[in-house]
Every structure is written in C-alpha cells, then in structure tokens.
Amino acid sequence: MNVSIIGTTGYGGAELLRILHRHPEFNIQSIHSTKEDLPIWMEYPHLYEIIDDHLQSIDPAKIAKQSDIVFLATPSGISGKLASEFASENIKVIDLSGDLRLPAETYQQWYKNEPVHPAISEKAVYGLSEWHKEEIKSANLIANPGCYPTAALLSLAPVVQENLIDPNSIIIDAKSGVSGAGRSLNRTTSFSEANENFRAYKVNEHQHIPEIEKQLLRWNEEIHPITFTTHLLPISRGIMTTSYVQLKEAYQTSQLLDLYKETYKDNSFIRIRPENNYPSVKEVAGSNYCDIGLHADTRTGRLTIISCIDNLMKGAAGQAIQNANIMCGLNETTGLDFIPLYP
Ligand SMILES: NC(=O)C1=CN([C@@H]2O[C@H](COP(=O)(O)OP(=O)(O)OC[C@H]3O[C@@H](n4cnc5c(N)ncnc54)[C@H](OP(=O)(O)O)[C@@H]3O)[C@@H](O)[C@H]2O)C=CC1
Numbered sequence: 001m002n003v004s005i006i007g008t009t010g011y012g013g014a015e016l017l018r019i020l021h022r023h024p025e026f027n028i029q030s031i032h033s034t035k036e037d038l039p040i041w042m043e044y045p046h047l048y049e050i051i052d053d054h055l056q057s058i059d060p061a062k063i064a065k066q067s068d069i070v071f072l073a074t075p076s077g078i079s080g081k082l083a084s085e086f087a088s089e090n091i092k093v094i095d096l097s098g099d100l101r102l103p104a105e106t107y108q109q110w111y112k113n114e115p116v117h118p119a120i121s122e123k124a125v126y127g128l129s130e131w132h133k134e135e136i137k138s139a140n141l142i143a144n145p146g147c148y149p150t151a152a153l154l155s156l157a158p159v160v161q162e163n164l165i166d167p168n169s170i171i172i173d174a175k176s177g178v179s180g181a182g183r184s185l186n187r188t189t190s191f192s193e194a195n196e197n198f199r200a201y202k203v204n205e206h207q208h209i210p211e212i213e214k215q216l217l218r219w220n221e222e223i224h225p226i227t228f229t230t231h232l233l234p235i236s237r238g239i240m241t242t243s244y245v246q247l248k249e250a251y252q253t254s255q256l257l258d259l260y261k262e263t264y265k266d267n268s269f270i271r272i273r274p275e276n277n278y279p280s281v282k283e284v285a286g287s288n289y290c291d292i293g294l295h296a297d298t299r300t301g302r303l304t305i306i307s308c309i310d311n312l313m314k315g316a317a318g319q320a321i322q323n324a325n326i327m328c329g330l331n332e333t334t335g336l337d338f339i340p341l342y343p
C-alpha cells in the first residue's frame with residue numbers, strides 16, 4: 001500500500017516518517033511540504049543516510065494517482081482546505097489537525113478559522129481507534145483525535161459509558177510537553193520560557209474542550225460541560241491528564257480497575273495499571289501506548305484517573321497509523337508494536 005505525507009517537515013510528519021519507514025505493509029511513496037526539492041535529512045539530520053526522499057510540492061491529483069492513503073500533518077486551517085481538494089480524488093485521507101473534528105459553528109468559535117464545508121466534514125469519522133473501529137474500517141476520511149482528547153477520553157470512557165459518575169463533575173487537569181505545540185518558533189515554548197518552568201495556558205478556552213465534550217456526549221447524553229485546564233511541561237514529549245469525577249455510589253478501586261480491564265481487554269495499546277501503580281509520561285515515550293491508573297477515594301467519593309500518552313504517537317502519528325491499519329484491514333498494531341524508550 002502506498003502512502004504520502006503532507007507536512008513532513010513538522011514534528012507530526014517526522015513521527016509519521018519514523019514509524020512508516022519500518023512499517024511492513026505501507027510504502028512511503030512521497031513526502032510533501034511547501035519547501036520543494038529539499039532532501040528531508042536536511043530538515044531532520046537524524047534521518048541522514050536512512051531516508052533520502054526529497055520533499056515535493058503539494059499536488060492533490062498527482063498524490064492521489066500514486067498513493068492509497070495520504071496523511072495531512074498540516075496546521076488547522078490548511079488541513080481542511082487540503083481535505084476538500086482530496087474529496088474528489090480516489091484516496092483515503094487521515095487528517096491530524098482539528099479541522100474535521102467539530103461541527104462548522106463550533107469549529108469557528110473555538111479555532112477562529114473558516115470551517116470546512118459540512119459536505120466534507122460530515123463524512124469524516126472521528127478516529128478514536130479503540131472506540132470507533134467499525135466506522136474507521138469503512139471510512140475514507142478520518143479526523144484523527146487531538147492529543148489531549150485522546151488521553152482524557154480513553155481514561156474517562158468506562159465510567160462515563162457505564163453512567164457511574166455525577167455527569168456534572170468532570171474536571172480534567174492536563175499537561176503536555178512542548179512538542180505538542182509543533183516545530184515552529186514560539187515564545188512560550190522557547191528554552192528560557194519553558195525550561196524549569198510550568199504554566200497553565202488557554203484556561204477555559206482550549207480548542208479541545210468541545211472535542212472532548214462531543215465524544216463524552218456520544219457515550220452519555222447526560223454529561224455537562226467539563227472543566228479542562230492545560231499546562232506546559234518543560235519536556236519534549238508526553239501528555240498526562242489527571243481527571244477528577246464524583247462517583248454516584250461507593251466503589252472500591254479494585255472494582256473500577258476490573259471494569260477498565262474488562263473494557264479494554266481486546267485493545268493492545270491500552271495498559272491498565274494495577275492498584276497503587278500510576279503511569280508516568282516516560283513510561284510511554286516513543287510508543288503508541290496509553291497507560292491508565294486510577295484510585296477511588298472512599299473519603300470524598302471521588303475517582304482520580306491518571307492517563308499518559310506520547311503526544312506525537314498515540315496523540316498524533318501513532319494513532320493515525322493505527323487508524324490506517326484498521327482502514328486497510330490490517331492488525332491495528334502493525335508497525336507500531338515496539339517498547340517505549342526508557343529512560
Ligand atoms: N504536535 C503534536 O503533538 C500534535 C499535533 N497535532 C496536529 O497535527 C498537525 C501537525 O502538527 P505538528 O507537526 O506538531 O506541527 P508543526 O508546526 O511541527 O508542522 C506543521 C507542518 O505543516 C506544514 N505547513 C505549514 N503551513 C503550510 C501550508 N500553508 N501548506 C502546506 N503545509 C504547511 C509545515 O511545513 P512547511 O512549512 O515545510 O511547509 C510543517 O511540515 C497540526 O494540525 C497539529 O495541530 C495533533 C495532535 C498532536
């Protein structure tokens with residue numbers, strides 16, 4: 001199967017290259033950027049003598065003739081336009097941006113960009129791999145989930161679906177490494193601003209709030225608006241979400257762990273930690289795992305759920321390739337089954 005990547009010079013694009021280079025079923029047919037005729041190793045010298053491909057211009061008709069799947073690792077605003085151009089072509093499209101995840105009006109409100117025409121966005125399947133496998137299998141257009149929503153949703157799904165929590169009690173405290181903001185220069189993620197620092201940002205106005213709420217409501221229509229706060233960690237990769245929810249009844253931690261293990265028993269990338277064991281971002285780095293640990297506080301009746309992913313893997317490129325595997329009828333772990341990088 002031939003695949004192409006647009007936005008290859010960004011962090012998401014580079015991560016797609018890293019995984020696809022060793023994928024046994026997908027062949028990297030072409031890589032694209034607004035920079036043309038440049039060997040990719042000149043942008044990323046760690047690829048020197050490994051990947052010699054040159055960046056090519058973005059010509060959707062030509063890409064669709066040569067490839068079966070195109071990954072859009074481009075910024076919000078750009079991805080939507082590209083998805084519209086590919087709509088008339090015979091090619092599967094997986095978009096890593098937020099452009100296809102929300103209804104037009106909500107998108108405009110939170111992203112402040114012109115929305116994609118609903119005729120396009122309504123065809124997109126939300127690619128939360130573990131939960132929408134059947135839809136993904138027959139999709140031609142995937143809205144790959146955001147990094148924070150992936151970590152938060154996977155960790156909240158079992159208790160939300162089973163209606164075990166007060167629907168007005170969800171608080172998600174989220175932290176990300178700086179690669180989550182992409183490769184371009186930016187004051188907040190520059191070394192002297194981020195190093196030895198820890199700050200909250202986009203408080204109550206983060207663009208992932210409506211994405212998380214939309215999926216929670218699909219699982220349980222009683223869910224109320226959430227409180228979601230993002231923070232910037234002085235590390236390159238990794239996301240941790242710590243969610244607090246009020247349980248409707250008293251549960252032991254072991255009962256809830258059993259529910260989580262049962263829910264995810266057929267999903268290789270979700271690791272439910274044993275009692276009194278909680279994940280850290282380094283324990284999933286470079287991998288497609290989402291590790292979840294939890295504890296029910298019998299004093300307060302609240303459940304604390306901790307979830308860790310690598311933002312560039314399960315939060316972006318890894319999940320995109322997992323979705324491509326599902327779309328092509330492959331085992332979802334194909335090309336993704338490696339151990340996290342530690343330490
Ligand atoms: N970083 C992360 O952890 C995550 C990112 N995402 C989403 O994935 C997408 C890519 O993110 P990331 O790799 O971090 O971003 P980067 O900023 O690192 O890369 C963006 C890429 O888009 C290309 N690009 C920029 N402008 C244009 C344009 N006008 N036309 C075509 N290509 C363009 C850039 O390449 P060039 O300038 O060379 O053309 C670059 O290759 C974004 O939508 C992001 O929101 C989603 C989940 C997690």
Ligand SMILES: CC(=O)N[C@@H](CCC(=O)OP(=O)(O)O)C(=O)O
Binds near residue numbers: 076098178179208
């Ligand atoms: C650390 C950091 O800045 N992270 C970014 C994640 C961006 C992202 O994933 O954007 P999309 O919704 O377009 O996919 C942020 O919080 O905005």
